[in-house]
Structure formats: structure tokens, C-alpha cells
Amino acid sequence: MFIVLGGSPTGRVTLTELDSSGTRVSAVSLSRDEFIPEVMRREKSRPRWVWEDTALWYPVLLNAGITVERCHDLRLCHGILRRAEAARETDLARRPSNAWDDSPAEQVVLGTTLFDDMTDLADASDEPGDSTGRDALAEFALQRAALDAIAETEPAAAARLQLLLAAESSGALIAEEMRARGLPWRTDVHDRALTELLGPRPLFGGRPEKLETLSDTIRTLLESPGLNPDSQQDLLRALKRAGLSVTSTSKWELRSQKHPVVDPLLEYKKLSRLNSANGWAWMDAWVRNGRFHPEYVVGGVVTGRWATRGGGALQLPAQVRGAVMADDGWTLVVADAAQLEPRIIAAMSRDEKMAAAGRQGDLYQGLVDAGVVDTRANAKLAMLGALYGATTGESARLMPRLMRAYPLAIGLVEHAARSGERGDQVSTWLGRSSPHPGADWQVAQRAATESESGAADERRARQLARDWGRFTRNFVAQGTAAEWALCWIAGLRIRLRALADERGEPHLAFFLHDEVIVHSPAHLADAVADAITSAAEDAGRLLFGSFPVNFALTVVAVSSYDQAK
Structure with a gap:
């Protein structure tokens, strides 16, 4: 059963129920006061809620104490289908840009149930759309028609895309639940x-004492008494006047210089970044009642990884992680997937030899044990070269060894790179497709083929092609890793809800690409660790069937986040 919501979550709401065949069962218009209890009543039958944007609708329900099990986020799913290579011939992909292509709004049971088949829908409704110009019923019908069209010629592709849409929508629910609950944060420790x-x-703003002391040291060493070290242009000019041959103020360039200002300047940059990104002003803005409330953006990165709209949740530095502390009687269960992207390309390519290298947990050490490289450090370098397209240095030198040892896995990313160099799309395992290269790429390639083109035109075209190839090389691995992670947390969310007892419900409190933190009653820590592991195993089977790849996890129960590292 589907329940399609239209109108406004804070005004009148149109609630339309469709049965499994897409036939309209009922439709009702509700006031805000009527809407909340109606959702509570209907959630007992476990429908799939279909709405324009989870970030718009779900906070209203969460504020009323209501959580839902399943949804279909029309905006997120539209974006996936609109760009999917498998959907390029569908009506949805061919239509001119419309309101569904706009940027996201500015507010911000895994198994057979979450990913079950969403059957055909009837023709688009004649219900009027809301004030945004988005007609939820019509868009839902259009998306289902696109999947049906794909299924006629590529049933496996349609099934994978359907799984991706369900996983993406579940991720949207999780993001809003984590934002609402927040990550435990001790402001006194911070x-x-x-x-x-x-x-x-x-007391009155300005630089903290140690930053001011370092500023004075930098000015003295550069003989520049009026220097503001926060001004990149002024700092670069002062460095050059002092005889440093630098073109930027990056730490990589500074470390190559021999001058007494280098160490205090690098220290200043590190502490200044902490002060601006996670200092007292950040704490005042983002921590409320002992909780950090980040605003996650699901699918905010083109590969499907998440981003944040503010608060920097995806970049919590080590210096402040000690402030992430469990409540009394609770614990933090922290889990981290090891070497996720190499395992992903092994599974995608069906490279059993590479999968075997990770069977005991540490895939990099597995490469050493297999005689592919001599040290674990070189194994990591070689794999990073494969994933990111190294052409020089030690990574590039080691690449031929990887190719000989694991031709299927390395061949997969090489093929993706060559496709990107030609300007072709590539897709993840479930069907999220890369964008086409931009106008600069197109112009450069055309210029290089013209009869009057010179060596400079050809060099620029080759460079842009290689750059785009590096992007598509990594897109397939990073994007599929993001899909595995979505399925992982979707399954974990359901398992955690089932563990709730009179002392509380363990819940996801943080998610970073391949890492999660669960805030749990202490007595449930072992059960939560088991849930994390079993959800990871199920995510692997959901994507890759019986292929023998091991998604190794490190799982620890700690009282504060810094203890997990």
C-alpha cells in the first residue's frame, strides 16, 4: 500500500491511498491537526509514504513523536532516474527541466519489506499540485512508468534501480532521525x-591567546609587522618577500621550504582551522541541550555520498571527538568498514582472488601475503593508485603488479576510466550514473579535432580527458560503496528498533560514508554490535548475492568517540 502526500506539511494535506496495483482506494484532505493523528493511525498498517521531500515532511512527524518505517522520496528518486543511463529513453528523462529538478529544500524492516516490489501505478492523477508546482501523484506515476519501461528490456537493471530508490529513501529517513535526535555532545569537554x-x-571575539601569540611570531619572522596571517594574499606576498619560493600557502608547499616561519605558520593554520570550524562559535550554533544537530544532505555528492548543509559533521577533527560522550548508563557503539572500496570493486568485477585477499580482515595485508607487493604501506599505495588513477610516483609504479594479480578488479576501474575519457557515462552497481562532462571538456575535445588545432589544443584535450577519466574511475567504486553503506544503515535501523526495551532504544547517531555510531543503552552493547555486523553481511548479500566478499568491520563500544581510534 502507498500513501501519497500532497499540499503542505504545515497546512492542509491531501492524503491519497493507492493499493498495490496503483488503484486509488481513497483520498482525503486534512488540516494540520487532523494530519498528525491520521499518520499515526495509518502507520500501523506499514504503508510506504510517498512525499515530495523527506526533509520537508518528516521533521513535522518527528516533532510530533512519530517515526515511519518506509517512504519514497520523490525528489531524491527523480534525481537518480533523471540521470540514470538505464532510464535515458524514458519519458521522465526526456522531459524538459521542471520543478522536480530544483535544488533540495532549505530546511532541513530491511528484507522483503523495505525493498519489496513496487508494482505498477495507474495513470497520473488529475489532482492539482501544491504551491511548489510539484504534483506528487503525477511524479510518482512517472517514476514507476520509467521503471516499468526499463524492466521491459533490462529487468535486472530495473530491479537494481528499484533497490537504489528504496535505499536512498530509507537514508533520507535516517538522516532526519539523526538530525532530530542529535549526537551526544559535552560542551564542558569541548x-x-x-x-x-x-x-x-x-571575551569580545578576536583571536584566542595562542593564535595571537603565533601571529606575532609569524610577523616577526617574516619582518611584516602589519601582516594578517588569515589573509591568503597578504601572507603569500610576505612569504615571497622573505625569500620563500611558493605559489600558494598550502601545507604541502610550505613543508618543502626551509625557513623558521614554516613550523609556527603550519601550527597557526591548524589551530585557526579548528577555531573557525569547531570553535566556541560553532558550539554555540550547533550544540543544543547536549546534542549536536547536523543537517545531512542525502546524495549531496554526485557519487551518492552524503554531504552536510552546515556544522561539518563529516569532518569532526580528532581534537574535539572527546566531546562526543554517551549519556550516563549508555554507550557509543562505533563501527568502521575496513578498505570498503577495494572490496566493492572485487565484488562488482567478480574477482575472487581480490576478494580472497580480504577474507581475513585486512585486505592490504592480504595483498602482501599473496606476494603482490612487499609491504602493507605499498599495498595501500597501489590500491589508492588504482582507485584514483595515479600516473606518477610509487602508486603508478606498483599498478602493473595489481593488474597482473587482479585483472578483473583493476580492469573494471580501468574500463570506467577509458569510458570517462571518451565522455561516456558510467554507472554504479545499482544504477546511479555519472554526469556528462561539462562544457569546457566538450569545447576542448572539439577544438582538438579541428584541422587547424595545434599541439596546445591537443594537450589540453588530453589533460581534460584524463581528468574526467580519473573521476569516472573512482565514481563506480565510491558510488557503489555508498550504495552498500545505505543498505547497511537501512538494515541496521530496523534491527535497532527491534532491540528497544524499557531502558531505551539504541539508535543511529552518526554516519560518515563507511562509519556509524550507535547510541545505545549500555546493557544492549553486545546486541547492537551483533546487529551492526549482521546488517553489513545482509547488505553484501543484497547487492552481490552469494559472491564471497567479506565486508570486514571494526566494532567497539566506548564511552567517548576519541576512544574508538
Whole structure:
């Protein structure tokens, strides 16, 4: 059963129920006061809620204490289908841009149930759309028609895309639940760490004491008394006047210089970044009532990885992780997937030899044990070269060894790179497709083929082609890893809800690409660890069937996040 919501989550809501065949069963218009209890009543029958944008609708329900099991996020699913190579001949892909292509709104049971078959829908409804210009019923019908059209010629592709749409929508629910609940955060611990690193909090703004002291040191060493080290242009000019041959103020360039200013300047940059990204102002803005409430953007990166709209949740530095502390009587269960992307390309390519290298847990050490490379450090270098397209240095030198040892896995990313160099799309395992290269790429390739083109035109065209090939090489691995992770947390979410007892419900509190934190009653820590592991195993089977790839995890129960590293 599907329940399609239209209108506004804070105004009148049109609620339309469709049965499994897409036939309209009922339709009703509800006030805000009527809407909340109606959702609560209908959720007991476990429908799939179909709405324009989870970030718009779900916070209203969460604020009322309601969680839902399943949804279909029309905006997220539209974006996937609109760009999917498998859907390129469908009506949805061919239509001119419309309101469904706009940027996201500015607010912000795994198994047979979550990913079950969503059967055909009837023709688009004649119900009027809401004030955004988005007609939820019509868009849902259009998306289902696109999947049906794909299924006629590519049933496996349609099934994978359907799984991706369900996983993406489940991720949207999880993102809003994590935002609402927040990550446990001790402001006293955070303040103490900042004071130790930066000095006391300035009373009236300005630089903390240690940053000001470093600023004075930098000015003295560069003989530039009026220098503002936060101004990149002024700093670069001062460095050049002091005789440093640098073209930027990056740490890589600075480390190559021999001058007494290098060490204090690098220290200043590190502490200044901490102060601006996670200092006292950040704590005031983002931590409320002992919780950090980030705003996740599901699918915010083109590969399907998440981004954040603010708060920097995906880049919590080590200096402040000690502030992430479990409540009394609770614990943090932290899990990290090891070497995820190499395992992903092994599974995608069906390279059993590479999969075997990761069977005991550490895939990099497995490469050493197999005699492919001599050290674990070289194994990591070689694999990074394969995933990111190294052409120089030690990574490039080691690449031929990987190709000989694992021709299927390395061949998969090489093929993706060659496709990108030609300007072709590539797709993840479930069917998220890469964008086409931009106008600069197109112009450069055309210029290089013209009869009057010169060596410079050809060099630029080749360079842009190689750059795009590096992007598509990594797209298939990173994007499929993101799909595995979505299925992992979707399955984990259902398992955690089933563990709830009178002392509380363990819940996802943080997600970073291949890492999760579950905030759990302490007595459930072992059960949560088992749930994390079994959800990872199920995610592997869901994507890759019986292929023998091991998605190894490190799982620890700690009282604070810094203890997990």
C-alpha cells in the first residue's frame, strides 16, 4: 500500500491511498491537526509514504513523536532516474527541466519489506499540485512508468534501480532521525579541549591567546609587522618577500621550504582551522541541550555520498571527538568498514582472488601475503593508485603488479576510466550514473579535432580527458560503496528498533560514508554490535548475492568517540 502526500506539511494535506496495483482506494484532505493523528493511525498498517521531500515532511512527524518505517522520496528518486543511463529513453528523462529538478529544500524492516516490489501505478492523477508546482501523484506515476519501461528490456537493471530508490529513501529517513535526535555532545569537554589548544575563550571575539601569540611570531619572522596571517594574499606576498619560493600557502608547499616561519605558520593554520570550524562559535550554533544537530544532505555528492548543509559533521577533527560522550548508563557503539572500496570493486568485477585477499580482515595485508607487493604501506599505495588513477610516483609504479594479480578488479576501474575519457557515462552497481562532462571538456575535445588545432589544443584535450577519466574511475567504486553503506544503515535501523526495551532504544547517531555510531543503552552493547555486523553481511548479500566478499568491520563500544581510534 502507498500513501501519497500532497499540499503542505504545515497546512492542509491531501492524503491519497493507492493499493498495490496503483488503484486509488481513497483520498482525503486534512488540516494540520487532523494530519498528525491520521499518520499515526495509518502507520500501523506499514504503508510506504510517498512525499515530495523527506526533509520537508518528516521533521513535522518527528516533532510530533512519530517515526515511519518506509517512504519514497520523490525528489531524491527523480534525481537518480533523471540521470540514470538505464532510464535515458524514458519519458521522465526526456522531459524538459521542471520543478522536480530544483535544488533540495532549505530546511532541513530491511528484507522483503523495505525493498519489496513496487508494482505498477495507474495513470497520473488529475489532482492539482501544491504551491511548489510539484504534483506528487503525477511524479510518482512517472517514476514507476520509467521503471516499468526499463524492466521491459533490462529487468535486472530495473530491479537494481528499484533497490537504489528504496535505499536512498530509507537514508533520507535516517538522516532526519539523526538530525532530530542529535549526537551526544559535552560542551564542558569541548570547551576544555579548546582552552588547552587555543587558550581561554576571548571575551569580545578576536583571536584566542595562542593564535595571537603565533601571529606575532609569524610577523616577526617574516619582518611584516602589519601582516594578517588569515589573509591568503597578504601572507603569500610576505612569504615571497622573505625569500620563500611558493605559489600558494598550502601545507604541502610550505613543508618543502626551509625557513623558521614554516613550523609556527603550519601550527597557526591548524589551530585557526579548528577555531573557525569547531570553535566556541560553532558550539554555540550547533550544540543544543547536549546534542549536536547536523543537517545531512542525502546524495549531496554526485557519487551518492552524503554531504552536510552546515556544522561539518563529516569532518569532526580528532581534537574535539572527546566531546562526543554517551549519556550516563549508555554507550557509543562505533563501527568502521575496513578498505570498503577495494572490496566493492572485487565484488562488482567478480574477482575472487581480490576478494580472497580480504577474507581475513585486512585486505592490504592480504595483498602482501599473496606476494603482490612487499609491504602493507605499498599495498595501500597501489590500491589508492588504482582507485584514483595515479600516473606518477610509487602508486603508478606498483599498478602493473595489481593488474597482473587482479585483472578483473583493476580492469573494471580501468574500463570506467577509458569510458570517462571518451565522455561516456558510467554507472554504479545499482544504477546511479555519472554526469556528462561539462562544457569546457566538450569545447576542448572539439577544438582538438579541428584541422587547424595545434599541439596546445591537443594537450589540453588530453589533460581534460584524463581528468574526467580519473573521476569516472573512482565514481563506480565510491558510488557503489555508498550504495552498500545505505543498505547497511537501512538494515541496521530496523534491527535497532527491534532491540528497544524499557531502558531505551539504541539508535543511529552518526554516519560518515563507511562509519556509524550507535547510541545505545549500555546493557544492549553486545546486541547492537551483533546487529551492526549482521546488517553489513545482509547488505553484501543484497547487492552481490552469494559472491564471497567479506565486508570486514571494526566494532567497539566506548564511552567517548576519541576512544574508538
